[in-house]
Amino acid sequence: MLSVAALALDGVMTFDLACAVQAFRHGPGKTGEPVGFDLRTCGVRPGPVWTPNGFELHVEHGLELLAEADLIVVPGIGLPTLPAPEPALDALRAASARGATIASICIGAFVLAQAGLLDDRPATTHWAYCDEFAALFPAVKLDPGALYIDDGDILTSAGLSAGLDLCLHIVRRELGAAAAADLARWNVVPPHREGGQAQYIPQLMGGADPGGGLATTLSWAVANLDKARDVAALAAHALMxxxxxxxxxxxxxxxxxxxxxxxxxxxxARELLERTESPVETVAQRSGFGGVTALRDHLRAATGLTPSAYRRSLRH
Known part of the structure; x- marks a missing residue:
């Protein structure tokens, strides 16, 4: 079990916190048993935590959880430009120094930046707060377009539901693509969303047709990767x-x-390598690569491993 601490400061955005809960406490299936993670929620001290969502939370743990957790998740707070409590910032710095992995969801990146954990590192946050963030923390290499950024021991996500994308990525990183796919199905979300948050920023969407949509073609492509060979095939299906x-x-x-x-x-391909005994040639065909060479090149770029090595590593 990987121990996970979710830090709920006063003003915590409960949607952000729920992303961590759905990923690291409630696993897929009706039983909701977590797989591979043990999540507990803490505050600056045990007791009530105010939220801007019309109710209070009660947490049983204080900052001592941050001294022992393998992974710390920091949800956003309702007024992100206000200073976070110094004891919480000190605890985050100490956790980072001892090697814990720290992830922020949405405007939780403001807390990590206040702690100095994002200086000279790539990070993202909700698109609506990027200007304020950049002005307050010029030392951070802010990427306003990313859904999430994995910088090894520090991870950040864009706004709201991008927190679930980040949590699914962490599950995928720690337990493999199959575990992330199971969790995504249970939460009725795609296991991996391509693109960035630019597609959700209003000023960048002026040219899109609000009455259109490519969902049907995308669904067809995912179900028929062997037929969706190239852009021409996708365009033909969309009649464009x-x-x-x-x-x-x-x-x-x-x-x-x-x-x-x-x-x-x-x-x-990752799911097939993890879940089946199919030969690599069959995996290449079923995942739409057509040949083993293309599969090997793309999988190595994504994971650093060949298909055979990837399969062995998951079995180990």
Whole structure:
């Protein structure tokens, strides 16, 4: 079990906190048994924690949890520019110094930045707060377009539901693609969202057709990766020219069709390598790569491992 501490400061955004709960405390299935993680929630001290969501929380633990947790999750607080309690910042610094992994959700990045943990490192936060964040913390390498950023021992996510994307990524990183896919199905969300939060920023969506949508074509592609060979196949399914399709795809999804297809194929290949005994050639065909060489190149780029080594590492 990986021990997880969720830090609920006064003003905690309960949606952000719930992302961690859904990922690290309630596992997939009706029993809701967590798999691989042991999450507990703490505050600056045990007792009530005020929220801006119309109710109070009661936490049983104080900052002592941060001294022993393997992973610390910091949800956002309602007024992110206000100074966080110094004891909490000190506890986060100490946890980072001893090697704990620390992840922020949404505007929780403000807390990590106040602790100095993001200086000279890449990070992201909710798009609506990026200007304020950049002004307050110029030493941080802010990426306003990312859904989440994994910088090893420090991870940050964009706003709200991107926190669940980040938590699923952590599950995938620690337990593999199959565990993340199971959890995603239970939460009725995609196991991996391609693109960034640029697709949700209003001023960048002016050219998108609000009455359109590529969901049908994307669903078809995920179910038929062996047939969705290239952009031409996707455009044909959507009944569009390639040029129009590429423009619409970037506006709605936030990335290129090719990058999206490659990510879907790598995800499918990882599941097949983890869950089946199928030969690597069969995995390459079923995930839409067509051949072992393409599968090997893309999987190595994503994980650093060949298909055979990836399968062995998960068995180990």
């Amino acid at each position: 020219s390639e040029r129009t399709f590429i423009r619409r795809f970037k506006a709605e999804v936030g990335t290129t069709p090719r990058a999206w297809l490659d990510a879907q194929r790598v995800g499918r």
